[in-house]
Amino acid sequence: MGVVQKVPVYLEKIPGGGLITTSLDAVLNWSRASSLWYLLFGTACCAIEGLMCTGASRYDYDRFGMIFRASPRQADLMIVAGTITNKMAKRVKILYEQMSEPKYVIAMGGCAIRGGPFYYDCYSVLRGVDLVIPVDVYVPGCPPRPESILEGCLKLQQKIKKQKVSDWSKTEKFIPEPK
Amino acid sequence: MMVDSPDRPEPLTGDRNLETEEFVVNMGPQHPSTHGVCRLILTMDGEVIKKVVPDIGFLHRSIEKIAENRTYHQFMIYTDRIDYVSSMNANHAWCVAVEKLAGIEVPERAEYLRVIMAELNRIASHLVFLASFAIDLGAVTPFLYAFRERERIVDLFEMTCGQRLTYNYMRIGGVSKDVPKDFVSETKKFCSYLYPRVDEYEAILTENPIFLGRTKGIGLLDLPTAINYSVSGPPLRGSGLKWDIRKDEPYSAYEKFDFDIPTGENGDTWDRYKVRIEEMRQSARIVEQALEGLPEGGIKAKVPARFRPPQGEAFARIEAPRGEMAYFIVSDGSTKPYRVKIRTASFCNLQALPVMARGWKIADIVAIFGSLDIILPEVDR
Amino acid sequence: MTPEELTSKIKATFAEKVEELPAVTGIPAFKVKPEHLEEVCTTLVSDPELNFDNLPCLGGIDYPETNEIGVVYCLFSFAKRHHLNLRVIMPRDNPEVISVSKFWVAADWFERETAELFGIKFKDHPDPRPLLLIEEWDEGYPMRRDWEGKDFIRMPETGQEK
Amino acid sequence: MRAARQVWSGVYNLVLGLVTVFKHLGHKAITLQYPDERMPMFERSRGVVVLLSDPETGKLNCTACMVCARICPVYAIDLERSEEPDPETKKRYPVKFEIDNTTCAFCGLCEEACNFDAIKLTGKYEFSVYDQKTLLYDRDFLQELGRDVPYEKKKKPLPKAKAAPKADPTSPKPEEPASPKPEESPEESPGEDKPEA
Numbered sequence: 013m014g015v016v017q018k019v020p021v022y023l024e025k026i027p028g029g030g031l032i033t034t035s036l037d038a039v040l041n042w043s044r045a046s047s048l049w050y051l052l053f054g055t056a057c058c059a060i061e062g063l064m065c066t067g068a069s070r071y072d073y074d075r076f077g078m079i080f081r082a083s084p085r086q087a088d089l090m091i092v093a094g095t096i097t098n099k100m101a102k103r104v105k106i107l108y109e110q111m112s113e114p115k116y117v118i119a120m121g122g123c124a125i126r127g128g129p130f131y132y133d134c135y136s137v138l139r140g141v142d143l144v145i146p147v148d149v150y151v152p153g154c155p156p157r158p159e160s161i162l163e164g165c166l167k168l169q170q171k172i173k174k175q176k177v178s179d180w181s182k183t184e185k186f187i188p189e190p191k
Numbered sequence: 192m193m194v195d196s197p198d199r200p201e202p203l204t205g206d207r208n209l210e211t212e213e214f215v216v217n218m219g220p221q222h223p224s225t226h227g228v229c230r231l232i233l234t235m236d237g238e239v240i241k242k243v244v245p246d247i248g249f250l251h252r253s254i255e256k257i258a259e260n261r262t263y264h265q266f267m268i269y270t271d272r273i274d275y276v277s278s279m280n281a282n283h284a285w286c287v288a289v290e291k292l293a294g295i296e297v298p299e300r301a302e303y304l305r306v307i308m309a310e311l312n313r314i315a316s317h318l319v320f321l322a323s324f325a326i327d328l329g330a331v332t333p334f335l336y337a338f339r340e341r342e343r344i345v346d347l348f349e350m351t352c353g354q355r356l357t358y359n360y361m362r363i364g365g366v367s368k369d370v371p372k373d374f375v376s377e378t379k380k381f382c383s384y385l386y387p388r389v390d391e392y393e394a395i396l397t398e399n400p401i402f403l404g405r406t407k408g409i410g411l412l413d414l415p416t417a418i419n420y421s422v423s424g425p426p427l428r429g430s431g432l433k434w435d436i437r438k439d440e441p442y443s444a445y446e447k448f449d450f451d452i453p454t455g456e457n458g459d460t461w462d463r464y465k466v467r468i469e470e471m472r473q474s475a476r477i478v479e480q481a482l483e484g485l486p487e488g489g490i491k492a493k494v495p496a497r498f499r500p501p502q503g504e505a506f507a508r509i510e511a512p513r514g515e516m517a518y519f520i521v522s523d524g525s526t527k528p529y530r531v532k533i534r535t536a537s538f539c540n541l542q543a544l545p546v547m548a549r550g551w552k553i554a555d556i557v558a559i560f561g562s563l564d565i566i567l568p569e570v571d572r
Numbered sequence: 573m574t575p576e577e578l579t580s581k582i583k584a585t586f587a588e589k590v591e592e593l594p595a596v597t598g599i600p601a602f603k604v605k606p607e608h609l610e611e612v613c614t615t616l617v618s619d620p621e622l623n624f625d626n627l628p629c630l631g632g633i634d635y636p637e638t639n640e641i642g643v644v645y646c647l648f649s650f651a652k653r654h655h656l657n658l659r660v661i662m663p664r665d666n667p668e669v670i671s672v673s674k675f676w677v678a679a680d681w682f683e684r685e686t687a688e689l690f691g692i693k694f695k696d697h698p699d700p701r702p703l704l705l706i707e708e709w710d711e712g713y714p715m716r717r718d719w720e721g722k723d724f725i726r727m728p729e730t731g732q733e734k
Numbered sequence: 735m736r737a738a739r740q741v742w743s744g745v746y747n748l749v750l751g752l753v754t755v756f757k758h759l760g761h762k763a764i765t766l767q768y769p770d771e772r773m774p775m776f777e778r779s780r781g782v783v784v785l786l787s788d789p790e791t792g793k794l795n796c797t798a799c800m801v802c803a804r805i806c807p808v809y810a811i812d813l814e815r816s817e818e819p820d821p822e823t824k825k826r827y828p829v830k831f832e833i834d835n836t837t838c839a840f841c842g843l844c845e846e847a848c849n850f851d852a853i854k855l856t857g858k859y860e861f862s863v864y865d866q867k868t869l870l871y872d873r874d875f876l877q878e879l880g881r882d883v884p885y886e887k888k889k890k891p892l893p894k895a896k897a898a899p900k901a902d903p904t905s906p907k908p909e910e911p912a913s914p915k916p917e918e919s920p921e922e923s924p925g926e927d928k929p930e931a
């Protein structure tokens with residue numbers, strides 16, 4: 013935890029500092045929410061709906077300032093589209109760790125949320141991507157319609173707009189909780 | 192490996208006195224051009240590929256194990272997820288196999304509806320191929336065009352069965368729902384809309400010098416190798432064999448329709464692309480014929496909810512967009528299958544990738560991989 | 573060749589090395605002892621009348637009741653347009669069979685998959701690494717019917733199977 | 735000569751591609767401005783699962799016969815039946831009806847199996863949440879979701895349907911459940927129609 017992260021916390025305590033942090037919040041969150049670059053990370057069925065169809069002509073991610081990136085280093089948002097197997101789980105974690113802060117995750121479809129149709133009688137599927145990485149928004153569906161995933165993105169934008177710079181100091185380590 | 196093509200280019204060309212060292216490049220599992228989660232371990236000599244080892248299993252969802260614990264009706268929803276780009280064909284394969292096993296007669300209208308749906312889905316699948324193949328090679332425009340047309344097919348499907356991707360439309364002994372009123376006219380409209388669109392893709396891509404440079408003569412697959420590797424579908428036809436299960440072992444109502452089997456000559460990347468483009472036109476032709484002759488009547492044979500096929504085994508294969516899709520079912524007379532072996536086209540086609548990619552540049556592997564049109568859940572199941 | 577001709581031809585060629593099974597939806601099926609498989613496959617590939625050049629499907633099958641495990645080979649000939657179904661049945665404890673990937677390369681991955689999921693050993697396989705499961709898999713052979721794993725949740729009974 | 739032809743073909747095809755792309759300049763965009771503009775959903779669209787209620791009494795149509803829970807391939811429906819029939823409608827009702835939207839595959843088999851117009855997949859799709867646990871929908875929420883869903887009441891299968899199977903493939907009723915359903919419901923859920931009969 014660096015000094016820079018603590019600055020907003022102290023800034024908030026001095027008189028008039030609150031005004032600065034809130035306007036800083038507004039500017040930062042507005043820019044973050046309106047340029048969510050997402051990682052091209054599709055594994056199964058949801059990749060067609062969530063990444064290809066939604067990125068193509070009819071529904072168009074670009075309208076929300078969302079552009080796909082092939083590299084996790086340039087991405088802010090990871091749309092986990094599809095089943096995550098045990099073999100893939102480690103790689104998902106690596107990909108998530110490679111993304112630069114601030115980073116957000118949308119779990120798209122039943123499989124990414126909790127294993128979906130592969131919850132029972134299955135020996136190789138990870139039952140929920142939130143067992144390995146923290147998830148911000150869950151979009152149910154199998155697969156969800158492009159509108160649903162767009163709505164999930166809008167929900168995420170709302171979440172981002174509520175963030176505070178003073179929360180930076182609270183960098184939590186993610187501990188997956190056993191279900 | 193026993194089979195080795197003699198006319199494959201040598202990996203190293205020119206006079207080289209410098210000592211070089213091979214190195215390994217890891218491609219995937221998350222890579223935009225692997226269309227999912229496939230890892231390719233490339234052994235390189237400079238820019239030239241010496242060896243490709245595909246590492247699969249990142250999407251192994253144990254569908255064969257699930258099949259042993261679901262009834263024949265319930266397993267239908269998993270067939271959707273084996274090949275999600277052409278769910279209708281995957282459904283169709285399962286239905287054909289189970290109907291063969293139990294000896295169920297399907298009403299003619301249902302067979303026609305199945306053919307219409309399967310062919311529309313073939314077009315949709317080839318459009319996804321075109322979109323991803325073009326974007327892999329750096330052309331973004333066909334991606335937008337192809338998905339524009341695909342949305343119309345998806346609308347037709349949603350109108351009929353309610354879903355956009357995992358249709359779950361067919362049932363053992365027929366189809367789940369009859370088509371809505373304006374389906375026939377809408378589909379006819381779509382077919383006549385499609386032909387000029389396919390010409391448009393061809394105008395953008397087929398003879399484009401950049402596209403030709405990236406695809407013509409790249410990734411050769413000769414016919415004996417293709418057969419020995421059990422390659423099927425457009426890669427096999429691209430290698431020059433006039434073989435299509437729809438024509439040669441007709442199932443459903445395919446023997447009633449008139450269509451051509453496009454074939455390639457050299458078995459290169461461009462031929463595989465061209466075969467798919469031509470197949471779109473032929474599929475549209477089949478759809479038009481099926482709509483013309485769509486008979487009246489029932490859409491579902493009587494199949495009990497607790498469906499118990501007789502003891503026995505069945506092997507049925509169909510021509511899915513990516514090639515041959517087969518189910519081997521063993522029944523012990525209960526409501527659940529004893530064993531289901533799913534043979535998918537991509538599994539075998541991907542196996543032939545090392546032969547095709549050896550000796551080409553690293554940039555070509557994107558084109559070769561794209562031309563195989565691999566769907567990873569089909570590989571791993 | 574029609575299925576009947578094929579059946580009689582195979583019976584004539586291999587005599588007691590093969591044992592006829594009920595046909596699989598019109599496809600002649602034969603049981604082969606594991607020790608005869610190599611010989612049978614050599615003839616199937618090289619005989620100009622049989623000429624099986626293609627292997628569309630290969631899979632394992634488990635019979636825990638009789639303590640047996642088997643491999644099913646679906647063969648096809650593009651030259652002659654006929655199908656054949658071969659089966660090798662082995663004891664379940666230490667199943668071992670010759671690899672057919674030298675006849676049909678397509679068998680390579682099929683056999684790796686079967687070896688991994690069913691625990692059948694394929695002798696002389698060119699690349700006997702696991703294929704699908706995670707690298708550190710140690711829970712046995714999941715496709716065997718009596719397999720139980722620690723992460724495996726069975727679907728609760730819903731009354732469909734009565 | 736060959737080189738000249740190649741150059742000509744290259745230039746011609748590049749221009750052809752450009753012309754094709756520029757032809758689209760005047761076309762109307764097909765992009766859907768999602769939050770402001772929505773697609774009209776098809777009647778058969780399979781979105782979220784809802785429970786339907788009788789428009790007259792406002793009570794659930796469901797008689798907790800368990801057919802949907804049995805047919806569900808992913809075990810997403812958790813259903814518990816009441817001990818006593820409802821005093822007003824003289825029918826049993828579900829005490830607990832939970833649909834797990836995380837495992838649900840939206841396949842529509844439950845809707846097809848239901849004989850009482852009780853469960854339906856609707857065209858609603860906006861259900862993303864911040865917390866996974868809220869995706870378990872209980873009976874009251876599902877009923878609330880289904881309040882504004884229009885539906886056509888199916889003809890209720892008679893308990894004696896086994897004796898007279900109605901063979902009418904020509905009738906325009908594609909949503910009719912699979913033919914064996916009428917003979918199945920009495921044996922699978924004994925006594926659910928008894929109070930009315």
